[in-house]
Amino acid sequence: MSATQPLVTMKGRKDGLVLVMDEACAYRDLVRELKEKLAANTNLYKEGPVISVKVQAGNRYISEVQRDQLKEIIHSFDHLKVEDIQSNVMTLEDIAKKKAQEKIVPIARIIRSGQVLSVEGDLLLVGDVNPGGTVSATGNIYIFGALRGVAAAGSDGDGKDAVIVASIMKPTQLKIGQVISRNENGSVEEMKEDHLLECAYLDEKIGKIVIDRVHAALKKRNLSLVLEKL
Amino acid sequence: MGEAIVVTSGKGGVGKTTTSANVGTVLALQGKKVCLVDTDIGLRNLDVVMGLENRIIYDLVDVAQGRCKLNQALVKDKRFECLSMLPAAQTTDKTAVKPSEMKKMVDELKSDFDYVIIDCPAGIERGFRNAVAGADHAIVVTTPEISSVRDADRIIGLLEQEKQITPPRLIINRIRQHLLKSGEMLEIDEIMNILAIDLLGIVVDDDGVISSSNKGEPVALNPSSKAAQAYRNIGRRILGETVPLMVLDEKNGFFHRFKSLLGMR
């Protein structure tokens, strides 16, 4: 490897700094050179506004631990903020997980009292969830029918962005991520009159689950992204 | 080859036995060969409602355990030549018979009778599994109360998992007109919305049901009672006829909405 070929190339752009990393060298050489390069150019970002940094790792796999380490190194310089670490490489495990989470599972049946339906990904249910019945999904829940039982979206724990949409929203209990609301006064913030197709989402400002018309919820959340998948 | 219909509900005391006795009676009235089977082992009372208690010699547990032939256990009705009953045992419990044994008995009965009506005990355990084991069709009985509808929903979910049984049909029992009018009772369409199965019939709450059960004479035999009319219509629907629901309230006829549920436009 010739000494003239840099392992880390810094490029200044209008919207911030881009760090292009060699994809063939040893990771520890990369880290060493990154530190050197950043330290040598402090005059560029000693003062002034925060500069956003994009790291382009190319065809190199960056593990979670390495990701954190790179961030830590870059953040040790005051005015730098990592916006993204891009890599073209994913593990098979990551892909399988991602696929499962992005999957829409269509099911047509009535979930009756005592029945539980759990899916990985988004649930698209054509049918009712009766009182005493439960549906849960690691992603979002869309019900073309009446929700009268229990629905839990984002059920793998940190799915606080998940939404629950139902033609008729009369749940006994809703759960989004870790937040539960029962159908009692005050536990669900209802902003509706009587609409078909309603959407429940977690309003983090008030820490409560809110039920609203779909298009109103759509404006507040980036729901359009979610619904595009349908 | 006849067909077997199980009458079930989940919740107790909603009218399974009354329905079994009366459905069996109206089918016999139409000239069908009918056998009533009481699977409520330990708490039998179909025999009492039919007025046949004193004729019992053997029961279904005797048959299952080989103490007698199926034919010997059958009790003939006193009114109809074509109506028989296979009584439950009173001295053991529900584990005395296995679902496979139950199915064998029902299959044997189906070769001799047009209809085998199986009266199911309350609950979702062994007794229920015995009762559904040999059934081809199911009737779910509910009253217009939330707890009863909830249990009916649970039972429908379980019946839907029994591949050999056709989609269950519903009888709403003990409708009380004054409560319906004052809005204190679950409305029929609310029940239909939740359960979402075909409606086989609606039976009013009728004092005649209680007095006739006490006499051992199914109410369906008394043509002047409203409940009897309802059971006769249910019988005709089971036979495949299209019969409109009785209009209980002539003035605003709130049953017209359910015509579509019964396959009428």
Ligand SMILES: Nc1ncnc2c1ncn2[C@@H]1O[C@H](COP(=O)(O)OP(=O)(O)OP(=O)(O)O)[C@@H](O)[C@H]1O
């Ligand atoms: N339509 C009706 N009008 C008035 N009384 C009724 C009606 N239907 C049933 N009953 C009464 O309700 C009581 C319970 O009925 P029944 O024994 O048929 O219920 P069940 O579901 O078989 O009960 P179990 O679960 O104990 O077997 C009886 O006293 C019966 O006479």
Ligand SMILES: [Mg+2]
């Ligand atoms: Mg009974």
